[in-house]
Amino acid sequence: MEVSNRFITIKNHVDGAPKESDFEIKAAALPLTLQPGSTDIIVKTLYVSIDPYQLNRMKTASSSHGTSSYSVAVNPGEAIDAYGVAKVVVSGNPHFEKDDLVVGIFSWGEYCVVKPGGMIRKFDPMGFPLSYQVGVLGFSGLTAYAGFFEVCKPKKGDKVFVSTASGSVGHLVGQYAKLFGCYVVGSAGSKEKVAVLKEKLGFDNAFNYKEETDLKATLKRYFPDGIDIYFDNVGAEMQEAAVANMNVFGRVAVCGIISEYINGGRRAAPEMLDIVYKRIKMQGFLAADHFDVHGDFVSTTCDHLRTGKIHPLDDISTGVESIPSAFIGLFRGHNIGKKMVQIAEE
Numbered sequence: 001m002e003v004s005n006r007f008i009t010i011k012n013h014v015d016g017a018p019k020e021s022d023f024e025i026k027a028a029a030l031p032l033t034l035q036p037g038s039t040d041i042i043v044k045t046l047y048v049s050i051d052p053y054q055l056n057r058m059k060t061a062s063s064s065h066g067t068s069s070y071s072v073a074v075n076p077g078e079a080i081d082a083y084g085v086a087k088v089v090v091s092g093n094p095h096f097e098k099d100d101l102v103v104g105i106f107s108w109g110e111y112c113v114v115k116p117g118g119m120i121r122k123f124d125p126m127g128f129p130l131s132y133q134v135g136v137l138g139f140s141g142l143t144a145y146a147g148f149f150e151v152c153k154p155k156k157g158d159k160v161f162v163s164t165a166s167g168s169v170g171h172l173v174g175q176y177a178k179l180f181g182c183y184v185v186g187s188a189g190s191k192e193k194v195a196v197l198k199e200k201l202g203f204d205n206a207f208n209y210k211e212e213t214d215l216k217a218t219l220k221r222y223f224p225d226g227i228d229i230y231f232d233n234v235g236a237e238m239q240e241a242a243v244a245n246m247n248v249f250g251r252v253a254v255c256g257i258i259s260e261y262i263n264g265g266r267r268a269a270p271e272m273l274d275i276v277y278k279r280i281k282m283q284g285f286l287a288a289d290h291f292d293v294h295g296d297f298v299s300t301t302c303d304h305l306r307t308g309k310i311h312p313l314d315d316i317s318t319g320v321e322s323i324p325s326a327f328i329g330l331f332r333g334h335n336i337g338k339k340m341v342q343i344a345e346e
């Protein structure tokens, strides 16, 4: 049997904010059979993750290219690999069988051939929606968990600031921090997002950064006694304002700098004297470096999900053709929670 596999690609490198005309949908015939002796696995994609870092891969040049297997450049016309949930259609690998549910690196398309050495793992949904494997129990959740507990090294009562707090990673960081016993304030880009943080997710406070003209003064207002932990998702002015408000021995986890992804000219320039004299520890990290805590992450998060203590927000579009608009929407603040696209029903 052969299918027509539709997938998304870029038409050109994308060096500013992404727009619809940068993308196209292609189709290629894919036989759903393997050559004798092949150990490939062919999967049908169910959900794909939509993540800001993909923009850095689409650029003509980026210092991120080549730093990890996840950040390699994407070239025009190529399928774009991405994290997702899928079902095995045919397997030449003895560890996988037809109809196994799997998570791993697949592609922004309907089917994907996973070669030996590719990232793929079976999972048990444990009664949770499959979308959770992309969001709260997937890479976003691991990023939030490892970034907060391993990088920020929180203490009960710490005062925590999270930027892009209603986003995929941010909304989970804030909830882990609250459950751990911290005081948590988040920033987000709309009134609706601020209301979600305060009324649904239990943040102690939240503000719309787009309504503020002086971010240093804003953070002073929300943290009169200073910030102990800043979980940075945006970089630029917000990072400078947070560092200016940090307490001694404060910790900054630099998870991402989305506001700089579309503006190559803008760079955060935090006051380095603050870093030195307040002995602030600032650390970038990648979730992929923290698979050692994956077991703890899954069991702790499943417990919180079962007891209703954590509220994951999934923001789901439907159909492979909606991938470009879902991705573009990340850079326009359209999503609340984890952005993903459902490609097919189970």
Ligand SMILES: NC(=O)c1ccc[n+]([C@@H]2O[C@H](COP(=O)([O-])OP(=O)(O)OC[C@H]3O[C@@H](n4cnc5c(N)ncnc54)[C@H](OP(=O)(O)O)[C@@H]3O)[C@@H](O)[C@H]2O)c1
Binding pocket: 051, 052, 053, 139, 140, 143, 164, 165, 166, 167, 168, 169, 170, 187, 188, 189, 190, 193, 233, 234, 254, 255, 256, 257, 258, 259, 260, 285, 286, 287, 288, 329, 330, 331, 332, 333, 334, 335, 336, 337, 338, 339
């Ligand atoms: N280190 C890692 O392993 C790792 C893993 C995953 C993600 N990340 C990084 O973590 C950050 C958050 O990722 P995510 O997946 O959770 O995405 P996300 O927050 O769900 O997605 C995008 C959100 O970013 C905000 N945003 C977009 N453009 C912005 C701009 N110019 N200035 C300020 N805010 C902007 C918008 O929220 P507002 O409406 O609130 O502005 C938007 O809704 C990103 O920087 C990402 O690259 C890092």
